[in-house]
Amino acid sequence: NAGVTQTPKFRILKIGQSMTLQCTQDMNHNYMYWYRQDPGMGLKLIYYSVGAGITDKGEVPNGYNVSRSTTEDFPLRLELAAPSQTSVYFCASSYSANRGNSPLHFGNGTRLTVT
Amino acid sequence: DQQVKQNSPSLSVQEGRISILNCDYTNSMFDYFLWYKKYPAEGPTFLISISSIKDKNEDGRFTVFLNKSAKHLSLHIVPSQPGDSAVYFCAASEPGTYKYIFGTGTRLKVLA
Numbered sequence: 001n002a003g004v005t006q007t008p009k010f011r012i013l014k015i016g017q018s019m020t021l022q023c024t025q026d027m028n029h030n031y032m033y034w035y036r037q038d039p040g041m042g043l044k045l046i047y048y049s050v051g052a053g054i055t056d057k058g059e060v061p062n063g064y065n066v067s068r069s070t071t072e073d074f075p076l077r078l079e080l081a082a083p084s085q086t087s088v089y090f091c092a093s094s095y096s097a098n099r100g101n102s103p104l105h106f107g108n109g110t111r112l113t114v115t
Numbered sequence: 116d117q118q119v120k121q122n123s124p125s126l127s128v129q130e131g132r133i134s135i136l137n138c139d140y141t142n143s144m145f146d147y148f149l150w151y152k153k154y155p156a157e158g159p160t161f162l163i164s165i166s167s168i169k170d171k172n173e174d175g176r177f178t179v180f181l182n183k184s185a186k187h188l189s190l191h192i193v194p195s196q197p198g199d200s201a202v203y204f205c206a207a208s209e210p211g212t213y214k215y216i217f218g219t220g221t222r223l224k225v226l227a
Contacts, residue, residue, distance in 0.1 A: 040124075042216075048214070104215065106158030109156075
């Protein structure tokens with residue numbers, strides 16, 4: 001049972017480069033999320049999606065874009081990488097909006113360094 | 116403004132004893148609270164949750180207590196085991212949204 005799969009695991013980018021962080025889930029979950037975790041900080045929500053074709057901004061969306069063309073996939077795009085985007089990125093999914101009984105399932109993260 | 120706070124960055128406990136991890140929040144409208152455990156190089160995994168209408172929820176060795184008047188919740192692990200050594204995140208959900216607000220985490224070390 002794969003759950004939530006993120007690729008790549010690690011990436012080093014130069015300032016101004018672009019990349020897409022991939023996320024796919026095989027649990028048929030409608031809700032998907034992108035978080036970033038900076039050292040000593042909690043997880044901050046970047047973007048989320050409540051279903052295919054529907055996305056919305058979280059707490060820290062600047063510098064990122066997302067799309068949700070299928071239920072399974074929720075890629076995160078960095079257009080012009082900046083050092084402030086150095087972080088660990090986690091993708092997550094959940095079955096429903098019943099937050100107590102439908103917790104988030106996380107991928108193992110992508111560690112991104114921008115230099 | 117940090118709405119969910121975990122003021123203890125780290126905690127060490129002897130194996131077999133009780134571990135108590137604390138979390139404070141400021142938004143009285145939060146309706147669900149969750150605890151996640153995170154091992155290095157892995158994503159967080161769900162541990163236990165509690166609705167704001169309850170004051171206690173138990174699952175095996177893990178119990179979460181909620182004190183709404185103090186805006187405080189705690190996770191008790193009894194007995195603590197070396198495999199419990201991890202970072203524990205407290206999270207709260209905003210009603211009417213799909214968002215979870217996470218604390219900064221507490222690193223628990225259970226000493227054998």
